[in-house]
Amino acid sequence: MADFRALLACSVLLWSVSAQAQVNVEPLRQQLKEDGWGGRLQASVATYAGNTEGVILGSAAFFGARGLRNVVYTTLSGDYARLNGTVSVAKWFAHARHNYELSDMLWWEVYGQLESDRFRRVAVRELVGTGPRVGLLQTDAVELFYGVSYMYEHQDYSTEELDADRTAHRISNYLAVTVKAQERIVLSNVTYAQPRLTRFKDVDLLSVSSADFTVTKRLHSRLDAVVRYSSVVPSDIERFDVELKNSLEFLF
Numbered sequence: 222m223a224d225f226r227a228l229l230a231c232s233v234l235l236w237s238v239s240a241q242a243q244v245n246v247e248p249l250r251q252q253l254k255e256d257g258w259g260g261r262l263q264a265s266v267a268t269y270a271g272n273t274e275g276v277i278l279g280s281a282a283f284f285g286a287r288g289l290r291n292v293v294y295t296t297l298s299g300d301y302a303r304l305n306g307t308v309s310v311a312k313w314f315a316h317a318r319h320n321y322e323l324s325d326m327l328w329w330e331v332y333g334q335l336e337s338d339r340f341r342r343v344a345v346r347e348l349v350g351t352g353p354r355v356g357l358l359q360t361d362a363v364e365l366f367y368g369v370s371y372m373y374e375h376q377d378y379s380t381e382e383l384d385a386d387r388t389a390h391r392i393s394n395y396l397a398v399t400v401k402a403q404e405r406i407v408l409s410n411v412t413y414a415q416p417r418l419t420r421f422k423d424v425d426l427l428s429v430s431s432a433d434f435t436v437t438k439r440l441h442s443r444l445d446a447v448v449r450y451s452s453v454v455p456s457d458i459e460r461f462d463v464e465l466k467n468s469l470e471f472l473f
Contacts, residue, residue, distance in 0.1 A: 246283065246296060246318075247366075247397045247409045247431075253294070258286035263443070265468030269310070271459050272340050277302035277310050281468075290322040312338035326356040330370060341462075342455050344377040350393055364399045372415065378455070387453075390418045391425075405435040426450040441470040 253259060263281045277300055285294030299313035318332040331351045337343060352370025359365075372393040397411040410430045417423035427449050434442040447464040454460055 246294065247364075247399050247411050250285075250292070250294075253285050253287045253292055256288045258284075259473065260284040261441075261470045261472050263468050263470045265466050268465045269463070271462035271464075275302065275310075292320040292322070292328075294318055308339075310340065312336070312340070320354065326359070328354040328356075330354050330368060332370075339379070341451075341458055342379050344379045346374065346376045348372055348374040352393070362401050364397075366397045368395045368397070369393070389423070391415045392418055407433040409433070422452060424450075424452050436469075439472050441472060443468045443470055 261283045263283075265279055265281070266276065268276050279298075279300060281296065281298035283294065283296050285292065295315070295317040297315050300310045302308070302310040314334075314336045316332065316334045318330060320328045320330050322328050329351070330353070331349075333349045334347070336346045338346075350370040350372035352368065354366055354368040357365040357367055370393045372391045374389045374391055376387045376389075378387070393413060393415045395411055395413045397409070399407060399409040402408050408431070410428065412428040413426065415425045415427075428447070430446045432444040436442055443466075445464075445466040445468070447462075447466070449462040449464075450460055452460065
């Protein structure tokens with residue numbers, strides 16, 4: 222109980238600082254099981270290894286709605302940390318997605334995303350995509366989904382080592398699993414593989430694992446582990462990034 226109070230106090234103090242740049246929305250979809258709308262506000266403490274090393278503090282937001290066979294949601298976040306007089310993290314992320322239910326097992330998705338990451342030399346990355354989402358397994362305890370889509374991507378780099386801008390047509394695949402381990406614990410993982418259609422060696426991989434703990438009806442605690450790989454990066458940037466997060470979420 223003392224640890225929880227300390228974590229809560231720390232998170233409240235950090236509420237106004239921007240934070241995380243990638244969100245696993247699979248457990249958040251659970252909040253939109255019924256028609257209506259909802260959202261989450263998140264405060265977090267994060268540790269990084271790879272291109273960015275250190276500890277940052279911050280927050281993120283999720284908003285979504287369901288009705289008439291439609292599910293729409295958006296996630297917004299941004300990381301900023303200044304350590305020892307030096308900016309060590311500077312990135313932001315925005316993602317919006319629409320799902321239309323064709324049947325109990327099949328949805329059609331349309332999505333768009335904007336992001337920037339100063340330390341991966343990405344001035345701006347823009348993408349749009351569309352494709353089906355298939356329910357492979359849906360029970361009260363376990364849900365398993367596969368999604369595949371065509372994705373158009375444009376990136377501007379803040380380095381001359383790569384092309385000033387790079388446009389790519391990709392096939393985006395993801396596998397998402399959610400497990401209700403206990404009444405108050407939800408475990409999940411979503412893994413993306415996004416090869417370039419004209420050159421499969423040019424691939425982006427992303428895996429986000431989460432553990433969501435219900436503290437009260439409105440308050441959740443959350444652990445996230447993010448692993449990212451990009452095959453094409455500037456020479457001074459590592460292909461792998463690892464990120465660990467511990468956060469509190471307020472539901473409404």
